[in-house]
Amino acid sequence: MEMICRDADLVRYEPVLFGDCGIVSQTICGGEGGVIAGTSFTVAGADFVSGGVEAGQVVHLYSAEEGIDGVFEIVEVAGAEELMISVIRADDENGAICDVVGSEVRYSIVSYAAQIRDVTFELTKYFGLGPGDSSSEYGLADVIDTGDLRRACVFAVLAGIYATLGRQAGDASGHWEKSLFYQRKFERAREACRIELDSDGDGVGEAEISGGGFRLRRG
Structure with missing residues (x-):
């Protein structure tokens, strides 16, 4: 399954998760x-x-x-x-x-590929895209610029990772705080998403999803 972000996107925010402080x-x-x-x-x-x-x-x-x-x-x-x-x-x-x-x-x-896969599925489902929405005529390959989606995906994955670490270690390391911090960033990033879709590959978007809303641009 194509995924919205990668471990290399996560490390830009939280390099410690790939050393001794990771899962x-x-x-x-x-x-x-x-x-x-x-x-x-x-x-x-x-x-x-x-x-x-x-x-x-x-x-x-x-x-x-x-x-x-x-x-x-x-x-x-x-x-x-x-x-x-x-x-x-x-x-x-x-x-x-x-x-x-x-x-x-x-x-x-x-690697946090398992978490990235789950978030990719949930995010695409939320925005009415494949693979999350199997009935959609649009998928990730049709998104002209995945930057907004990638940012939201990164924050959601980080929120989940720190929630897992919080359950493992209690609150002593501030993991729950970090989880809530990234959850808030995820919610704002998801709301700010502007997704242009181009299914015929001509480089011109024919539809746009904006903060969960869908709008056709041309017939």
Whole structure:
């Protein structure tokens, strides 16, 4: 299923969720012995492909000896043992940038794809789009610019993640506060959505959904 946002969108707001403060049970792979050379991260004997690693996910890299402790966007799965990584980019169109060098690096890849999938379904259902609304003639592929939807999706996912962390750890870490903070941001972002739809691919929107309302632009 096509999803509205990715882990790389979440990390721009909450990088801590992809390190030791994240949901450990959602770590899809990890280990040690990694080598960083610019935008290339390799691990001998790894199998990122069968492990389900994908572009748009996030890897946490750590080496106390070499002063490395940060999260990086996975730009490409270049092979079973190699990832192309980048510092978190402001725009997906920007090229990968990473000048870190290290060996014997520990790594872990946490993914919140399950939460993103659920929110994608609920948001598209709310706005009358597929896949959430299976009867709709419009789907995510028909949205000219998904920026507004992506922002709302990110906030909803973050609200859910912090609610989960709150249930696990109680209120000592302020997780419930964060959950409510992102819930409020989600509600405002959803209300502010302006979604233009183009089903015939001519680049001209024939319909618009605005804050939950649907309006045809032309016949």
